[in-house]
Structure formats: C-alpha cells, structure tokens
Amino acid sequence: MKSYFPLVKSPIKYAGPKSRDPLTFKWFNAKQKVRGKTMAQHFRFAVAYWHTFKGGGSDMFGPAAWVREWNVGSPMEAAEKALQANFEFCQKLGVPYYCFHDRDIAPEGATFTESVKNLETVVKQAKKMQKDTGIKLLWGTANLFSNPRYTHGAGTNPDVQVFAYAAAQLKHALEATCELGGENYVFWGGREGYETLLNTKYSQEQNQFAALLQLAVDHAKKIGFKGQFLIEPKPREPSKHQYDYDTATVLSFLRAHGLYDHFKINVEANHATLAGHTFAHELTVAAAENKLGSIDANAGDVLLGWDTDQFPVNLYDTATAMVAVLQQKGGIGSGGFNFDAKCRRGSNDVMDLFYAHIGGMDAFAKGLLVADKILSDKAYSQIVDDRYATWKSPVGKEILAGKSSLDKLAAFTLKNGEPALKSGRQELLEIHFNDILLSL
Amino acid sequence: MKSYFPLVKSPIKYAGPKSRDPLTFKWFNAKQKVRGKTMAQHFRFAVAYWHTFKGGGSDMFGPAAWVREWNVGSPMEAAEKALQANFEFCQKLGVPYYCFHDRDIAPEGATFTESVKNLETVVKQAKKMQKDTGIKLLWGTANLFSNPRYTHGAGTNPDVQVFAYAAAQLKHALEATCELGGENYVFWGGREGYETLLNTKYSQEQNQFAALLQLAVDHAKKIGFKGQFLIEPKPREPSKHQYDYDTATVLSFLRAHGLYDHFKINVEANHATLAGHTFAHELTVAAAENKLGSIDANAGDVLLGWDTDQFPVNLYDTATAMVAVLQQKGGIGSGGFNFDAKCRRGSNDVMDLFYAHIGGMDAFAKGLLVADKILSDKAYSQIVDDRYATWKSPVGKEILAGKSSLDKLAAFTLKNGEPALKSGRQELLEIHFNDILLSL
C-alpha cells in the first residue's frame, strides 16, 4: 500500500530528554509508569481527523494553502485515501486513537440519503482498518455547523425542519460511532447560540437544545451505544454567543433540564481562554464534580480573540492541566487527549504534522511528570495543606456538616477576636513550580 | 437642618424631551404608565450609598480626589451627616430607595463589638430618617472584602476563623437590613474566588461558600427576615477568578448545593461585560428562569478591563435591558434599579452627582419606552415571531413535549428534504431599532 509519510520509516521512539532529534520523543515514554499507570493509560492520545487529514491551512483571509496527496480524486476516493493516511499516521506516531466528525470521514452527498450512504461506506472501510491496525475511535460527532442549513443553529434553529435534519444526521453519526466502537460521543454546538438577541427567543432555544440532547440519550439506549456523552463548551465563534459558554454554564444547563447524569464535559484549552478562564480552571471545575470526560488538547494565543487551535507546547499550561487531571479520581477515565490542533497556515510541509504532534505529546508528558511532583513534593504541597488546616478543627467540621449557625459563629468571633492575615505564599509556590519544572 | 445640596432647591421635575435644563427629567416621568405600571413601579430606583456618599474618586493610582462636606468630623459624626445627605439627596432626586454595605453607613470599630455597636447606632438614626422621609431600603449587604482579614476570602477563606468572623458580620448586617425593612439582601463576593490555583483547594472553597449561604438562609428564617436573597455575579476583580463568575455559573452553583430556591440574581451591567456578555444577555439568562431579582444599573467601558462603574447613558444598553426586564413576568419584582455607579475622578463637583443620576434615570426611562415599542411594534415583533412559527406545527410540539425520536425525525427528513435557509433579518431589525429609538 502507498505510504503517505515515507520519510518516517518506523514508529517514533522515545529517546529521552537529551535527544535533539525532532522525530523522537524526549518525554513521552508510553510504558513509563506514573502513579501506577503508564503514560499511555494517562493520556489515551488521539489525532483529530479534521485538522490533520482534512485541513488545508485556510483562514478568513485565504483559502486552503495546501492540498495533501490523499485529498485528491473523487470525494469518495479521497475519503478512502485519507483514512489510509490516518491509520498510517497514528501507527507511526504511536497514538492509539482518532476522533472525527461525520463529514470529515465521509463527504456530504447531494441528498440526505446519499450522505447516509457515503457514511456507511466509509464506516465499513474504517472498521476494517481499525481491526488491521489496532487504532481505535476515541469519539465521533456530527458536524452540525458547517452546512448553510445550520446557519441559525441545529438544535436551536428557529425552523423545526432544520432541527429534524440535525436529529437525522445525529442519528447516523451516533450509529456510526457505535459501529466503530467509539468510546465517546461529543456535542460541540458552534451555532447553538445566537448572533443577536434582537431576533432570538432564548428560552425557546434552550428548550429545543435540551430536547435534542434527550433524543440522543434515548437513541443511544435504543441502539446499545455504551459510550460516554460529552459536551464541549466554547463561549463564541462562530456564533456571537454560544449557549455552551463554559463548563459551569453547561453544568447549569444540564441540571436545569434533567440531563446531568448523562453527560460529561470535553474541555478544550483554547475554548477555556476564550471564555476568560485558564485551561486548568476549566479542568478543575469539571473535575470537582467528576465531570471531566475528555480533553481537546490544544493551545490558544491569549492575545488573540479567536480559536487558533495551536499545538500545545507551553509547559506551564500542560503541567497545571495535569495537576487538575490527576486530582480527578480515575484521571481522564474513558476519555482521552485529542489534539484538536492544526499546523499554522505557514507550516505546509507534511513533516510539520509529525513535529507538531510529537511536540504536543512531549509537552503533556513533561507536564504529567511535573504535576506528579507538585502533588507529592513536600516543600510544595505542605504549604497548601497548611493553609486549610483549621478546617479540620471542631468548628470547621461543624460548619461543613451544616450544623453551625450565624449566632454560634458570632459567639466564636467575640471569643476569638481578630484573625491574622497569613501569607498565601503565591510567589514562593511559583518558584517551587519553576524549580520542579527545571529539575526533573 | 443643614442642606448639603442648597443649589437644588426643590425636587427634580419632569420637563419633557425638549428641555435642555440638566436639572430636569426629559424622559423619566414617575407617574407615566407603561404596560399598566407607572415608571416609578417599573424601576424602583435606588441610590448606592458607597459611591454617592462615601466615594472620593480614588483609583489605583491616586487617593481620594475630594472630601464631601458630610464626611468630616469623627467617624460617627460623619456617619450621621452622610445619612442626612443621603436622605436629602434621595428626596430631591425623587428616588425612593437606597442601598448600603454595613461598613458604608457605620464605621468599623477597633473591635468587633465596637463595630456592632456603631452599626446599631446608625441603624437607629437611619430608621428614623426613613420614617421622616418615606425613603426606603432596597437592600443591605455586608462588606466582606475590604478589610485585610478577608484578603483570602470571607466564606471561602482557608482559615476557619475568618469564615466565622464573616459569618458574625453577616449576621449583624442581615439583622440591620431586617430592622430597616430592607426588601432584599445581597451577596457580592469580591474575594470569594482565588488569586492562583497553585495554592487553592477549589472544592473545599465551594463547599465553604455554600455553607455560608445556607447559614444566612437559616438565620433569615430565625429572625423573620422576609426579603429576597440575591447574589451578584462578577467574573474577577479584586480576585483573579471569582466563583460567582456570571449568572449561569451562579445558577449552577445554587443548584449543585441545594440553594436554588432561596436566591435570585442581582445583575450588574459592568460585571456582565467583564464576563464577556452583554448586559441584556445576563438579564435574559436570569429572567428565563424567573431569577432576575434586581439590577445594579451602571455601565462599563468595553475597551477597559476593569470595573469602571459609570453612570448609564447608552440608550442601546438601556433599551435592550428593558426588553429583557419586561419579558420577566412581574418585571423587576421586589428588586429595583440601584445606581452602582460613581462620578469620574474628574467630576468632583457635588452637582455632578445630580447630573449623573438624572442622566441615568432618563436613559432607563427612554429605554423603557423603546423596549415597550419593540415588543409591540408589528414591523418589528412580527419578524421575530415568524422565525419560530414552525415550532407550533405538530412535529414541533411533539419534540418539545419529549415525544419524538431520532428515528421519527430521520423519517421526517427523508420525506421533507433539505430545509431552506431563511434570512434572520438582523440588519433590518437593527434599522427598526434605530427608527423606534429616534421616533418616540
């Protein structure tokens, strides 16, 4: 079979921190154990099909800057070749999973029927290749935002006929994911929001969106899909306002509509910063409720106001992220770390795809090692534990048990007087952080 | 009694849109009815004690730029004089309510006991003046953020002794509010958040904060306080991250901790924009659940990243805000429109206080008239209603009733084919908006 990556002759190997060969891992060592799990188990890395195999470096001011070898021929020919490229790439990179939208792997047809047929054809091909290579599907999803019909939303469209169309597309995407053994199914609602409140019935749209999610839950049960449902928050873009603004907003929505038990959160780094949060913050909010389901591992540029979907390289971001992940019982669970990232428009060489993914995997591997140390380093963790020590006193326990009262606490204050302000040691912890980062 | 505003000889009068006298109302006409309620009933305007009577125009790069006549003498003398100024100001302005923090109206003493005593003394004075003038208390609150003891939070402080102190202060602030007939009690948690995740136990702090709110609910019941509890969201400042980030986050938190039934939201315009939302958005989110409890009526500068607390003058903001308010059944209910706004540091003349409040009241009054028209204007509202018309069809009703399925909707789609993209008419609605704004 034709190789699309002939310059990479064998799987990328771990060569250790001293290597300067960009086609080796310096930190990611799949079998290395951290806290009882291998790195492979911690991360469950996945390649994002759309960026890696279907992206061309286009932006709002220019069309695709490149066409890959596998994206030529008729749409269905290109679909098959792109699949081959995907599995070759994952194998050579040593990444066990991939993720897709229905319209990435199979082209939209002239009619709904044709689209369904295209998808079914490709799913058969993918299923075989999965079996041949051992590469698995982390998650599938339906693209309910690109086609012009979804301009005013899919589930939240003012036109019920569009809602129905979205539901129909969702049905087949879910069935495809099920057929391919996908471990998760993701909702990202880029047009589930509004462009202007001037023409929008907010409550109506909220109810519609909840209805769509409930339909998916019902259908999963019906077809025996056992995977996890995930919602991926993003505050805006393409919509001016997107209803899944951030983790807290999604959790609120799920609770309000009786959907809380059926969904977890897929946190994306770049979406976090667009919402005004750090990546670590969003992970922490999700993990605090054991709702961190999966991660879109990329990076944004905090000085830019749009989704740049860059590959993650900043070790502060990966290390603080991994602290949050390690603090959720079971870590990332049946989710994974999907590289929802694309090479810059100016990085048009196919080898850039390898450099970028390797860099991202290394950045997270190093981040894991730092996070592990942060959580176990006495000089560091003792400072944090000491801050909260008084909550283990009787009065602290009583408060958290819901057995105190304002009157009791007023009496306690009259007796104990003015509390002292104690240093939170932010600067010292930041130094320890750098020490750990550089000393490992 | 001494007058602090001798240049304003009598209450500000409504003079109509053609007036250019800045000491008249051009749009706010207290008795004018809109949708069956007077303007006075729609707004229930309130003056913010802290900015208007205790502010001096200080900022991070300079101390107070002025000292008002009423803020001289011993702390307790100044407290009484400021009260007199407040009631004179409200009367002359024709504003029926005021709002305060405990430490605005009464100075903090050397000990907790002394602080309590100071508060009790001032509350007695205020109660008498309320009776004499008919001016009422819209809401009270405790300042749990200024004193250095609260640097690491009040309810979310890592030190239980600070939590207890906050609880004790809250008890007395709540009792003071009750004693003065306050119709609401507000929580704004400026330090209830974190400076850095490096030293923070997020879940622990969330639980602490919920405990504090529950203690307040319990105490209100105990003392017979019948007012409404409100939480005021703000994303950051002074904290790097504040837990009450925005309306959705607060609603999520309340639901997660069993507090949902006890609280409504106090939406502030400037806090909305700091969180990346429009003022109208935050109002809409709250109103959609009938949780819009009250409003801090001010304005921010969207090109600035901090809370500028300016007086509201932008008619687009006030009109879209009033659309959201009118759409909540009962409107603002037992809340009101509190001017949480301050004159610029450069506006040091006592007359600027009058200009600013009059301008704000007029801006909202005009906004109300525009909003009323928007909601009733056929050329406008028909466009919006038509967008959602298909949801009244059988298939639409079935979906919203939870009786559809993906299979049914796939069949529907196969039968009905590709939906047409229909114009959302944003530009046309924007023109109608301007037409209405200028034609009234």
Add this chain to the structure above:
Amino acid sequence: MKSYFPLVKSPIKYAGPKSRDPLTFKWFNAKQKVRGKTMAQHFRFAVAYWHTFKGGGSDMFGPAAWVREWNVGSPMEAAEKALQANFEFCQKLGVPYYCFHDRDIAPEGATFTESVKNLETVVKQAKKMQKDTGIKLLWGTANLFSNPRYTHGAGTNPDVQVFAYAAAQLKHALEATCELGGENYVFWGGREGYETLLNTKYSQEQNQFAALLQLAVDHAKKIGFKGQFLIEPKPREPSKHQYDYDTATVLSFLRAHGLYDHFKINVEANHATLAGHTFAHELTVAAAENKLGSIDANAGDVLLGWDTDQFPVNLYDTATAMVAVLQQKGGIGSGGFNFDAKCRRGSNDVMDLFYAHIGGMDAFAKGLLVADKILSDKAYSQIVDDRYATWKSPVGKEILAGKSSLDKLAAFTLKNGEPALKSGRQELLEIHFNDILLSL
C-alpha cells in the same frame, strides 16, 4: 439588460425621520447642506465590491451560505455579471462610488500573465459602465493576502521571489486604478506582520515593507497616477501581529522610512476596536495631523475578538466619528466612506443588502447632524472651551511657544500655589449628547 434587484424599482428616496419604510432614507438626504456642504459631499459613500458582490457569508466554521445570481457561469462571465450588479446596486442605492481589490473584480488566472489579462478585460468593461452610470471608483487595491503564496507576507515575505510577485501584482492593480480614475489607492497588509517572533527578522521585514511602498510611490509618478495613497491599519488577523497595528504605529513607520508625505490613513471602525481604541480615537489621531484620508465605515462587536465587519448602526459611534471628521480641515477630502461591511451569514436575502446599506447611510447622516450640533451647541461646546481657557494666558502662550523653562514655572508655582481641581463634566456632557441625539 437583466436586473438583479427587480424588487427595488427605482432609486431609494429620502422620506424623512417619520418613515418606517426600510426602503427609504430617514436621515440621509443627499442634497441637504450641513456646514456649507451637501451630505453627498460630506460622505462620498462607496460600496465595497468584495463583501457586497463576492461574499457568500462564509466563516471559519462554514463555507459560503449563498451564491448570488450574478456569480454563476465561468469566472469571466461571473466577473462581468457582478460588475453589472454593482453598477445597478450603486445606482439604485444612490451611492456614487465603489471600491475593489484586483482579485474581486477579475479572477486570478492559472498564470500571472492570465491574471493580468483578466484584469485588463474587466477594467475595460468597468470603464464603460462607469461612463454609462456616472458611478466612480473611490479606490482600488491589490489583494496581497489571500493567495497561499502570500502566507508569510507579501512585501514582508522572507522569500524575495514572493516580494517580486507582490510588486508585479501591485503594479497592475495600481495601473487599473489609474485607468479607472480611482481617486485613491489603498494598502491593507493582512499578512504584513508575523505569526511568531521565533522565526521572524523584524527589522528586515520593516525595511522590505518600506521598500515596497516606495516602489509604489515611484510607479505612481511614472504612470501619472494622481490619486492619494492610503494605509489601512489593523492590529492582527489574519497575522498574529500586523505591522500596521494602528494609526500611530503607521505614522511612526512612515516617518521612520521617509514615506510620511506620500500616505494618509484609511481608518476602519472595526480595526480600531480590535486595537483597543474607539473609532473616534483613531479618526482623531489621524485628523490631528491632517492624515485622515478615508474611512472604512463598518462596525465591530467589542465583545468579540475578530473582525466582524458589520454594518454601522450605532449612533454614538457615528456621531463621535463625525465630530472627528468635521474637525479635520476639508473633512474627508478626496477619500470617502466605504462600507467595508457584510450582511450576517444568516441574512442571505438579496434585499438584506439594501436594508443594510440604507441603515448605514442613515446612521452616518444622523451622526453628522448630531456632530454638527455638538460642535455648535453652546451648552455643550462652551464647557469644553472653558476647560482650556487658561492656555490663552501669557504663561500658557509662552509654554506653547517653547519660551518657558522649568525654573520659570517653578517660580510661577511658588507664587500661585496649589491649583484647584475643576470638574471635567463628563456626565453632564454625556447628558447633553443624549439630549442632542434625541432632540434633532
């Protein structure tokens, strides 16, 4: 000849403020005089060819949402039909100018030679239609950012071959503009910046860019182009950082490279806010040096971090903009107000193009009336003039004449003592602004 806008049977008419017909002007009255010039002369409105005739509502998450009737057929057939649509549209709208990029009006060919030929063919057609209709060219420009060859910049490309290609394209675009009697030629350098400093030689790129501009100046002289050269600042997007960041940055660059006398600024509203400035600010900075050359009259959404290119409707923005324009001697001069704006993706009806442009023209016309009043209204302008009155004293004149010294001013201060802080009357001026806005 075929009509592309058959629903608009005759030119849009001025019907006055009471009209609610969206196909009439309420404020724009071409012949109405303000400060001795007609509205037509003040604005010299232009339609942006790319958005209006070549845009399809695409965004980063979806392809074009519509294809206009005139954009079908072979590329050269579509080019001619789009020209016809342009001239019909301008005539019916009553807009005297249009603006284009070379690649908007003529398709890029398979080779450079073919591209040149295409452009020449279309220019001939356009010249004839200009003559037939009286519609003129406000400005032309070369698209040096869309084609993948310009990914790393045009003038600032690290590859001299790309620079040469850009220069060649610029030559023909400039000649086409000259041939069509274009009154201006614009540079907007969307890729003249960098994606990362890690791979960038900043000074080298600055020098390259200056060289390109000088080449254009030289060529204009050679071919007898008498129009004005303009640079349009934008801080970022598509580049992470664009060298023409804002007006001040461009003026600095022009001065540093000896190009100052040859260029003026084309200020775009949406680019201003992306750079952290108000539209009025950027206009003021340019006008202060008589360097305000032309305007891209659109609007952004200040809560969004990308270029939304919306139609202008906000009267605060248009009125403050017009204050700045009126303060430049000669106003907009040989520039104009180009609607660099597009209908929302959801506004796919061809009639939306009319609504949007009419709304924009009305918003600026109303803004002009307000600005005129602001500058002549005694209650308003006297406050501002009084603030600066002391600079007309001898000591003030001496300072501005460069004849004072720190020693003299220290002596003056010892004699005169502490100056009083005088109110800047911001709130009062804001009220007057609203009064004027609503009373006209």
Add this chain to the structure above:
Amino acid sequence: MKSYFPLVKSPIKYAGPKSRDPLTFKWFNAKQKVRGKTMAQHFRFAVAYWHTFKGGGSDMFGPAAWVREWNVGSPMEAAEKALQANFEFCQKLGVPYYCFHDRDIAPEGATFTESVKNLETVVKQAKKMQKDTGIKLLWGTANLFSNPRYTHGAGTNPDVQVFAYAAAQLKHALEATCELGGENYVFWGGREGYETLLNTKYSQEQNQFAALLQLAVDHAKKIGFKGQFLIEPKPREPSKHQYDYDTATVLSFLRAHGLYDHFKINVEANHATLAGHTFAHELTVAAAENKLGSIDANAGDVLLGWDTDQFPVNLYDTATAMVAVLQQKGGIGSGGFNFDAKCRRGSNDVMDLFYAHIGGMDAFAKGLLVADKILSDKAYSQIVDDRYATWKSPVGKEILAGKSSLDKLAAFTLKNGEPALKSGRQELLEIHFNDILLSL
C-alpha cells in the same frame, strides 16, 4: 543599626540549579559570563522603591493589608527608615540599583515649598547611604499622577496652572536624580491621556506634553544631568486612554515633536500585554531602532485587564525577552531591569519580598541562558537564517538598496513564475525552544 530583615543573615548566594532553598539563587550567578559580559552587567537589576518599601497590598476593593515596620512614625521618620530598609534589602539581595518616584522617598508636604524641602532632606540621607553601601540609583522620576491636582493630567492638563505645578515638581525630581547620580530619568504619564474625547482637545494636549518634555531636556542640559531620558508606554489605566500607548506610538510622538534624539523607551512587560502585545514584541520594536533604554521587569496576567505588576516567573517570557535584549547592540546599555512588581495582597510576610525578587532574578538569568543558546544553536538559528536567504541575491539587494522598480519586478515575475510556499517551521522551532529550555 536596626535590621529590618533579620531572618536573612547574609547576602543571598548562588547555589546552582539543584538547590531547593528559596533563599538561594539557582540560575542567577552574578559573575557568570554570557557572551562576554557577566550576568550582573547584562541585567543591572533594580528594586522598585514604591512597591517594595511603600506598598501595602491595597487594591480597588481594600486598603493596605499590611504596614511594614519601617513605615511607622512621622512621615519624615518613616522616610528615613524606609531608606534604611531599601539599602539593607538591596545589599542582602545583591541588587546594585534602586528606582524611585520623588513622592516615594520623600512625603508630599502641605505646601510646594515643604515638599521640596522634604525631598532635599531625604536626598541627602540617600546620598550618604548610597556611598556607604555602593548601591546606586538606576533612575528617578516624578509622581505626576497620584495627587488630585493631576486628575486631568500633568503636562496635558487643561489648566495651565497644573502644568506649571507639574513642571516645578519635575524640576526638583530631575535635580534630585542628578544629585544622586541617577543614570536615567523616566517619564510615565498615567494621567497624560483622556477619560473621554467628549471634553478633550487632543492636539492641544499633544502639544502641551511635547512642551513639557522639551522643558525637561532643556533643564537637564542646564544642570548638567548626563543620564538618559526614558518614556514608559502604557495604553490605559488610570486614564481611559494614555497618549504613551505603546512603543510605536511613543516613537511616533517623539518624531513628530522633534524629541526623537533625546529619549529612549522603558518597556514594561505588563504594559505590553495590556496594549495587546507580547513583552518580546515591545522589546523588539524598541531594539530595532536602538531605542530600548530600560526594562520594567514584571509580569501581567493576560486574562486580566489591569496592571497586576506581578513578579516575573514565566520562562517563556523571560527567554524571548532576552532574545530581544541580546539583539540590541550593547544590550540594555545604561538602563537596567527594574522589578516594577509587587507581592500579592495575600503575600504579606516580609520574607515574601525576598522570595519574589529571587524568583524574578532567577527567571531572567535562566531566560538569558536560553536566549543565548537560541541565538547560537545551529538546529534553531539556521532555520531562521535560511528563511531570509534569498534577500542576499542580486534582486534582493537591489530592492533593499532602493534601486528596483515595479516594472523590473514584474519582468522578474514573468520570468520566474509562481513562488513555492515554504514551511515557516513554527512548530519545529517551538519544540527546539522547549528542548533548549529543559536541557540547559
């Protein structure tokens, strides 16, 4: 003499990267040579008097959270004790410089005459301590923004009497700096801007500001001050808009007003990000014209919209900054690295001052080592050099020499055809960056 830092018994020592003792340097080794200069010579670190000795952790929502031992007693007693603390701190830290505003080191008096006298008294004390300790003054400045008289600006005040007052204060601050052998004098114009354009005459204020700077230049000559004049850009805060927005804006202003030869730029990291730039960008812009005069070495939080003045710890920021510094001939020259940073409000322990400064010095020392390697590492620098190689060809040289023409370049393009898009290798360079960061 009393020690204010008794827990630090001797100067902080270099202990190497393996040390975990927070009272040692891990990377800063004063005598270690990099590119022929010692680290001490590269950095010329300075302590910021205002934050370190006069700050109390106050913010907009709370007063000072601590009072240092040296800030008690009468204003003049506190001034002398703070000086002692400063020199003890600098000595123990091993920092050779400090920086001040006039009002930091000496209290403002009841009259101008008294203020002058206070300053003179303190300058005498400081001069003696400088001599005793060998600690020197990097720069002085006048605080022309805190006092209410400067609310509407100092040099840009609409009231000429305030301008005169500012000039008088500037005279004495400049003379004090001269007397103490200050190597630089800095202008930071926090109120030199506007709150609203509604009440502002922009050109008038620009001219005033230029006049003030010229007066300072003239006075320096008169008194024989040989130090360097610096302007520190900041886009906003406290003003809504500050005229010294960023480096490019300041350079433009200086050129426009004939002041270019007399000033360099003092770049602050946090101000850079507030203006939408990276720290490295601002340094690069200044260094490109050999105008990088000095650095305010701090860090901001890019998710916050105000000046947080944090201590620098992020190694990506320090390393990219040092790349820019090393690229200016002579590096930082007679400027230095001033820690314009403050401990968080919650870091109230006096030891936090040591941790924070040590962390900052180490972060920059490590950054220097990384930058040195970046610039010499073949795997890295070759990629960048190769990108620009074609500019050394004849056609490239001709363009840069100003000897080409559009016609020539069109002919070149016709001959050479379509250029290839070459990868900019951003992702690969980012990996090399991490490799270098972690491998040193």
